[in-house]
Structures are given as C-alpha cells and as structure tokens.
Amino acid sequence: MSKDSQWIAGINAVASAIEHDADNVREVLLEAGAKNPRIVEIEGHARRLGIDVRRVAQQALDGVAGGLRHQGAVARYAAAKTWDEHELPALIEAAQGRALVLVLDGVQDPHNLGACLRSAAAAGVTAVVIPRDKAATVNATVRKTSAGAADRIPVIRATNLARCLRELQQLGMWIYGLAGDAEASLYALDLTGNVALVLGGEADGLRRLTREHCDRLAKIPMPGDTESLNVSVAAGVALFEAVRQRRAAAAG
Numbered sequence: 001m002s003k004d005s006q007w008i009a010g011i012n013a014v015a016s017a018i019e020h021d022a023d024n025v026r027e028v029l030l031e032a033g034a035k036n037p038r039i040v041e042i043e044g045h046a047r048r049l050g051i052d053v054r055r056v057a058q059q060a061l062d063g064v065a066g067g068l069r070h071q072g073a074v075a076r077y078a079a080a081k082t083w084d085e086h087e088l089p090a091l092i093e094a095a096q097g098r099a100l101v102l103v104l105d106g107v108q109d110p111h112n113l114g115a116c117l118r119s120a121a122a123a124g125v126t127a128v129v130i131p132r133d134k135a136a137t138v139n140a141t142v143r144k145t146s147a148g149a150a151d152r153i154p155v156i157r158a159t160n161l162a163r164c165l166r167e168l169q170q171l172g173m174w175i176y177g178l179a180g181d182a183e184a185s186l187y188a189l190d191l192t193g194n195v196a197l198v199l200g201g202e203a204d205g206l207r208r209l210t211r212e213h214c215d216r217l218a219k220i221p222m223p224g225d226t227e228s229l230n231v232s233v234a235a236g237v238a239l240f241e242a243v244r245q246r247r248a249a250a251a252g
C-alpha cells in the first residue's frame with residue numbers, strides 16, 4: 001500500500017468515512033457472506049458513490065486490519081491531512097472571536113484521543129492541539145475510535161506545547177486548564193469568546209509548564225467519591241459547557 005493511504009477498520013469507521021469523506025475512500029472490502037444490515041448498507045452506499053467494493057474472506061480482512069477489530073468491514077483510505085502549527089492563526093481568525101480549541105497535554109491512549117476528537121468534532125471545535133512527542137498520535141485506531149472525526153477537524157501537532165499556548169494567548173485566546181485540584185469551577189468561567197481548554201494526560205494530568213501557561217485553572221466539581229474523570233469524559237463535559245454558554249449568549 002502506498003504511504004499516502006491506510007486501512008481503517010470497523011463498521012462505524014468505514015460508514016463514517018463513506019458518509020463524510022467519500023472522495024478519500026479508495027476501496028472497501030467487506031466480509032464474504034456477511035448479512036449484517038449495516039454491512040449491506042455500506043455496500044450499497046459505496047457502490048452508489050462509485051467506490052470500488054469487494055467481498056473477501058474473513059482471513060483477508062484480518063490481514064489488512066492488522067489486529068484492529070474490523071467487524072467485517074475495512075476501507076483503504078487516503079491518509080489524514082496533516083495540519084501544521086502555522087495554520088492555527090488563520091483557523092482562529094476565521095472563527096471571528098468564537099474560536100474553541102481543545103489542547104491535550106500528553107494523552108497516551110489512542111482510544112482516549114479518539115474519544116476526545118469525537119467529542120471535539122461534535123462540539124464544533126476550531127482545532128485540537130496535541131504534542132508532537134510523547135503522546136498518542138492520529139493513527140488508524142484513533143481514526144476508528146473517533147468515528148471519522150479525526151479526519152474532519154484540524155488536529156495540530158505542536159512541537160512545543162508551552163510555546164503554542166503562548167502563541168494562542170497572543171492571538172487573543174483565553175487559556176483555561178482543567179484540573180481536578182483547582183479552586184475555581186468550570187461553571188464560573190466565561191467560555192463564550194476565544195477559548196482554549198487544556199486537559200492533561202491519563203497518569204500525570206497537566207504538566208507543570210502547561211499549568212503555568214494557563215490563564216486560569218478550573219475543576220469540574222464531582223460530588224461523588226472519585227479521584228478524577230477519564231480525560232475524554234472531562235473533555236466532553238468542558239466542551240459542551242462551552243457549547244451551552246455560546247448558545248445561551250447567541251439566544252440573548
């Protein structure tokens with residue numbers, strides 16, 4: 001396979017790629033004899049769009065899926081567009097004072113990254129920023145877990161996250177770090193303008209330097225007896241609080 005394409009696996013990932021980004025789906029392989037209505041639906045949809053579809057033996061799917069759970073459906077997909085840090089200012093400017101950026105400081109688990117991207121896309125974020133090193137990157141697992149979101153939103157890999165946060169500040173963004181030990185509540189923040197929400201990795205949370213670059217730290221109050229939320233859950237709560245506030249502000 002050429003290096004500008006990759007296999008994505010799983011019914012949701014394949015269906016989403018066909019629905020949202022058919023131009024980048026090079027071919028679809030479905031399990032011979034599979035009668036799952038969603039597989040039949042994928043087959044019909046792909047054929048109607050002129051995508052090359054073949055029914056193949058399960059072993060062939062196992063081979064190309066390379067260990068991913070494929071549920072009888074894989075697609076050869078053009079590699080995700082890679083975004084450059086230098087594209088961030090234009091993306092923020094285009095959001096006209098209502099940019100919403102999700103920054104993930106060292107999320108390691110591809111499933112968590114995929115879930116964060118899925119929530120971020122649903123919340124209509126301007127971009128997601130992840131570190132270039134020592135963090136999960138957008139691979140096939142992430143694309144699958146994100147249900148296609150990894151290909152629909154700009155995911156920017158920052159060489160130096162602290163420097164990137166400074167640049168975001170210079171572009172007029174408020175930088176809010178999410179930390180369970182913060183004094184302030186997320187619900188006391190004004191999230192209606194240009195806002196970056198920064199979340200930490202699974203084990204270590206926000207790194208010291210990242211914390212120092214935040215304008216404020218805020219917690220999601222947890223009345224129950226749990227140390228912390230999963231990062232993707234915390235991201236969902238924070239992003240949709242921003243969505244709620246923006247809707248309320250727009251409604252006047």
Ligand SMILES: C[S@@+](CC[C@H](N)C(=O)[O-])C[C@H]1O[C@@H](n2cnc3c(N)ncnc32)[C@H](O)[C@@H]1O
Nearest residue numbers: 178179180199200205206219220228229231234
């Ligand atoms: C699994 S938690 C990290 C826990 C880690 N042991 C720590 O010391 O922060 C991953 C990230 O989710 C966010 N998070 C989880 N629970 C939170 C809460 N109650 N309030 C604010 N952020 C939270 C934070 O950004 C955190 O860095």
